[in-house]
Amino acid sequence: MRVISGTCKGKQLKSVPGTSTRPTTDKVKEAIFNMVGPYFNGGRALDLFAGSGGLGIEALSRGIDTCIFVDREPKAIQTIHKNIESCHFKENSEVYRNDSERALKAIIKRELKFELIFLDPPYKKQKLEQLIDFIAEHDLLAEDGVIVAEYGTEDQLQENIKTYTVLKHETYGTTAITIYGKDNSQF
Template sequence: MRVISGSCKGRPLKAVPGTTTRPTTDKIKESIFNIIGPYFNGGLALDLYGGSGGLGIEALSRGIEKAVFVDREQKAIETIKLNLESCGYSAQSEVYRNDAQRALKALYKREAVFDLIFLDPPYAKQMLKKDLLKVDEYSMLAEDGIIIAEHDPQVTLPEETERLIRFKYDKYGTATAVSFYKYK
């Protein structure tokens, strides 16, 4: 696992010890960023199920100004902090140990609005539809922002919510799909 492009291109990233996380493969990460970027001129990203921090760190490497990382597992929080430090992004990041719904509520209270929102929960514990509805309800996506939801292809996500629409769906093999949302 490594940073694919940008200022930290080629930098290896540590994985979370154990089997509770499933890191996004380099191939899928590269494909995601080719669709949403590939580079950015500032902005704020949210990596809601941070794991090792790979998606948020990739966004920082490609020009996102600041990223917020959330995970409920202490091992993941420690790994995210190590990877951020290794890449020199600690000052551009906030890292919180919390569950997704509580984190969304706390960020809503801070009136946080994100240009990129990564939703990549462990496949066995997905609540992506609920997460999408909360992001929509709380108006947490910037006007031109994008939500990237990585999920099991067997999981059916809505084509649209009250204000969000899925504009792209890609399937990678038999184990991974990615849905991309933006405002209608």
């Protein structure tokens, strides 16, 4: 697992020890950033089921200003800190050990909006549509922001969730990627 492009191109990232976390493959990560980027002129990202932090770190490497990393597993949090440090993104990152719902409620209180939100929950325990609904209800996405949902191909997501609509959808083996944005997005 490595950073594919940007300021940290080629940097190796540590994986979360054990089998509880499934990292996004480099091939899928590259495809995601080809769909939503590939580079950014600032902005804020949220990596909600961060695991090793690979998606958020890739966004930082490609020009996102700041990223909030959230995971509930202690081993994941330790790995995120190590990867952020090795890429010199400590000043651009916030890391929280929390579950997704509580993290989103804390973000609402801070009145933050994001240009990029990554939702990559464990495939068997997902509640992606409810999370996207919650994000829409509380208007956490910037005007031209996107939500990147990664999930197993055996699942299906709705075409429209509140004010968000599917902008792109691709499958890579057993992994599906759906990009959501606001109905009026310039994506």
